[in-house]
Amino acid sequence: MTLPIPDETEFEAEMSRLRAAEAPFAVATVVRTLAATSAKPGAKALIDAAGTLRAGWLGGGCARTAIGRAARAAIAERQPRFVSIRPEELLEADGVTAGEEREGVHFARNGCPSKGSMDVFVEPVLPRPRLVICGTGPVARALAGISARFGFHRVVCAPGTEAAAWPCVEEVVDGHAPDSAARFHVVATQGMGDAPALRAAVASAADYVAFVGSRRKFAALSERLAAEGADRSALARVHAPAGLDIAAITPDEIALSILAEIVAHRRTGDRTATTAPVPDPLPDR
Incomplete structure (x- = not known):
């Protein structure tokens, strides 16, 4: 044959x-x-x-x-x-x-x-993981820029935004809607449509959702969304404030802290360490 x-x-x-x-x-x-x-x-x-x-x-x-x-x-x-x-x-x-x-x-x-x-x-x-960034403010722009070399498919979401204003990212969406393919979702609206952006983020089933803002602000917004029917367990999983605690102050520093937290979440979730030796699967007979 x-x-x-x-x-x-x-x-x-x-x-x-x-x-x-x-x-x-x-x-x-x-x-x-x-x-x-x-x-x-x-x-x-x-x-x-x-x-x-x-x-x-x-x-x-x-x-x-x-x-x-x-x-x-x-x-x-x-x-x-x-x-x-x-x-x-x-x-x-x-x-x-x-x-x-x-x-x-x-x-x-x-x-x-x-x-x-x-x-x-x-x-x-696997395709590049989708990183959804909600907002057009300084932190959103800094995160879109600093994440360019980390293997993400970056999606910027904001009402009225145009692709021409974001030449550095792969995709721009006019508005906020749940993204079923998103693995990482950062709400960096900072007062410009926080509620619809967070509502879409927690409905997206992303592995990681973060909110740029104070704990007090997030707590108030979370209670409001829960009263409107949002999933409380999904809201409880939101990283708020977003990012690792590196005493960040500037938008670039905040973006760096968020990206570091995303990378940590991505790698610990994708990699299973094994230390046991793999046996010879086909012993000669």
């Missing part, structure tokens, strides 16, 4: 298309194989968030199904996965079951007659 040879040009082109669309995807790389497998070490594939293979080669449907599931999980969890696909008898011999995880290795069953085994590293490639 003649196996298809992956087209590297097509692979790179599809990766560029997915990146340009800011769509999440995963790169699956075959690390090791035993016995008969269609794909060999070094084979790669691009898999989208639905688990569909978009480019590359990973072998037959037996492997693709398991790797598609792993890709979906890796994208959802924002963490890479190491998958060991084995025939049932090899899983039983090692005392593991399909779907089990041990020391960072996720096991899956290979039901193909070939009885081959394959280890695959699945790495998620």
Whole structure:
């Protein structure tokens, strides 16, 4: 049987298309194989968030199904996965079951007659996280500027604002509305539409929401929004005042403190430290 040879040009082109669309995807790389497998070490594939293979080669449907599931999980969890696909008898011999995880290795069953085994590293490639900045004042402008080199898709939201006034950011929205894709949401309206901006922020389900203002001001505004029906638990999670306590005074210093808090939140949420050694997933037999 003649196996298809992956087209590297097509692979790179599809990766560029997915990146340009800011769509999440995963790169699956075959690390090791035993016995008969269609794909060999070094084979790669691009898999989208639905688990569909978009480019590359990973072998037959037996492997693709398991790797598609792993890709979906890796994208959802924002963490890479190491998958060991084995025939049932090899899983039983090692005392593991399909779907089990041990020391960072996720096991899956290979039901193909070939009885081959394959280890695959699945790495998620995620779009830039959306940083929504509400407001057009000094702190909002400082935050938009200082965050330019930190890998965010920056969105400035304010009624009446125009894209031409914000050439440094990726997106400008005229008004305040919940952004379902936002991971970080900073309300820096500073008296210019605080209530609608905060209402949209807490309704966005962002991982991090911050309010630039005093604790007293936020407490009063929070009570007002809660009385109007806003989710009290979401309001309780708002970082107010925004930013780490670095005794900031100027708009640039306040923006720096907010960005530092966002980076800390982003990295502690995205990274799971593991110190245990990863075992040899495919012992020679």
